[in-house]
Amino acid sequence: PLVSSTSLLKKARQEGYCIAAFNVHTLEMLQAVVDAAEEAQSPLILQSTVGTVKHLGADYIVAAATVASNRAGIPIVLHLDHCTEFETIIQCIRAGYTSVMIDASMHSFEENVARTKRVVEIAGAVGVNVEAELGKVGGVEDEIVVADHEALMADPEECRVFVERTGVPTLAPAIGTAHGMYKGDPKIDFDRIGQIANLVDTPLVLHGGSGIPNAQVKRAVSLGMAKMNVATELRIAFSDAIKKIFAEHPEENDPRKYMVPAKQAVRALALEKIRLCGSNGKA
Ligand code: 13P
Ligand code: ZN
Ligand code: NA
Numbered sequence: 001p002l003v004s005s006t007s008l009l010k011k012a013r014q015e016g017y018c019i020a021a022f023n024v025h026t027l028e029m030l031q032a033v034v035d036a037a038e039e040a041q042s043p044l045i046l047q048s049t050v051g052t053v054k055h056l057g058a059d060y061i062v063a064a065a066t067v068a069s070n071r072a073g074i075p076i077v078l079h080l081d082h083c084t085e086f087e088t089i090i091q092c093i094r095a096g097y098t099s100v101m102i103d104a105s106m107h108s109f110e111e112n113v114a115r116t117k118r119v120v121e122i123a124g125a126v127g128v129n130v131e132a133e134l135g136k137v138g139g140v141e142d143e144i145v146v147a148d149h150e151a152l153m154a155d156p157e158e159c160r161v162f163v164e165r166t167g168v169p170t171l172a173p174a175i176g177t178a179h180g181m182y183k184g185d186p187k188i189d190f191d192r193i194g195q196i197a198n199l200v201d202t203p204l205v206l207h208g209g210s211g212i213p214n215a216q217v218k219r220a221v222s223l224g225m226a227k228m229n230v231a232t233e234l235r236i237a238f239s240d241a242i243k244k245i246f247a248e249h250p251e252e253n254d255p256r257k258y259m260v261p262a263k264q265a266v267r268a269l270a271l272e273k274i275r276l277c278g279s280n281g282k283a
Contacts, residue, residue: 002062002069005077005099005227006129006169008043009203013226017278018206018217021045021079022270023231025052027064029238032263034068034076036270040280044074045099045227047081050088062096074283077129081229089119099129101172105136109158116166124167131227134162135174137207156195163200170203170227171196175220177208180232186212190219197224205229209273210236217276230273234266241265 005019012019024030024046037044046065053061062078069076079099080092089100100123104115116132123130135154154173163171173196176188186208197204203226209217210232217228241262245252252258274280 002066002078002098003075004127004129005045008075009170009226013203013224016222017282018221018226018228019043019045019279020273020277021047021227021229022234023047023049023081028259028263029266030064032266033270034072036267036274037074038072040271040274041074041283042274042279043283045077045079047079049081050083058092058095093123093126093128101131103133105133113162113165116168120167129170130168131170131172131205132168133172134159137174138178153189153192156192156199159196160199163202170205171200172205172207177206177212179208181211188216188220190223193220193223203227214276221277228277234269237265237269238262
């Protein structure tokens with residue numbers, strides 16, 4: 001069965017490693033990251049965004065993830081990534097998700113506290129993990145460094161108050177990473193990670209995992225990042241492998257053939273990320 005991530009992430013934070021959370025969009029991607037986690041004997045967090053819930057259906061995602069969790073000899077979590085709607089969160093919990101993110105980072109601090117608290121109370125009652133975001137993780141629009149640099153970053157003291165007031169078991173503080181690939185290296189504020197980690201013992205979540213140089217990931221993990229989200233790099237690996245097949249064999253029409261290298265590419269990349277995070281052998 002699928003398990004909650006709360007205790008897995010707490011242990012990761014305490015022992016100084018990180019659990020990679022992979023955004024998957026197809027059955028093949030899901031199977032590929034499960035295969036990688038099994039090979040590495042690592043706990044695994046499968047994630048879907050709200051867009052993927054709409055694309056596949058929460059019930060299909062839960063069914064596939066549940067089969068994986070029953071077959072694989074490792075703990076597997078199913079997490080809802082970046083959800084802004086209370087209703088969708090409740091629907092996914094009811095469908096069988098074992099972890100949810102309430103992303104109210106676009107609202108005021110007070111509103112973020114209120115919305116997060118509401119989800120924590122309900123999810124907590126049924127043993128489902130909750131993640132919330134403070135500050136604002138840059139996105140695809142984040143091509144130029146925003147002049148008011150500080151405004152995007154999570155404030156360490158606010159993190160402390162936020163965790164105290166909401167009781168949220170996992171926190172994603174914006175510390176300079178962004179969704180998608182980077183133009184150049186990300187400008188991660190490591191001092192800020194350290195300050196936040198000193199004030200809250202909650203496992204911290206690193207968003208925007210794609211494109212962060214390995215040494216910077218390791219440093220962020222050593223400071224308290226216990227979960228790292230990886231989405232874009234997996235999509236690129238999956239799609240590039242399929243593009244290559246069709247470029248070389250335009251007549252190919254069998255998904256059972258052209259999906260094979262795509263799955264292998266996702267599996268290899270997932271294995272690399274798991275080892276980078278140091279969760280191999282921790283299942
Ligand atoms: P990347 O697309 O940079 O991997 O970010 C993933 C993420 O944070 C999903 O929530
Ligand atoms: Zn994210
Ligand atoms: Na990124």
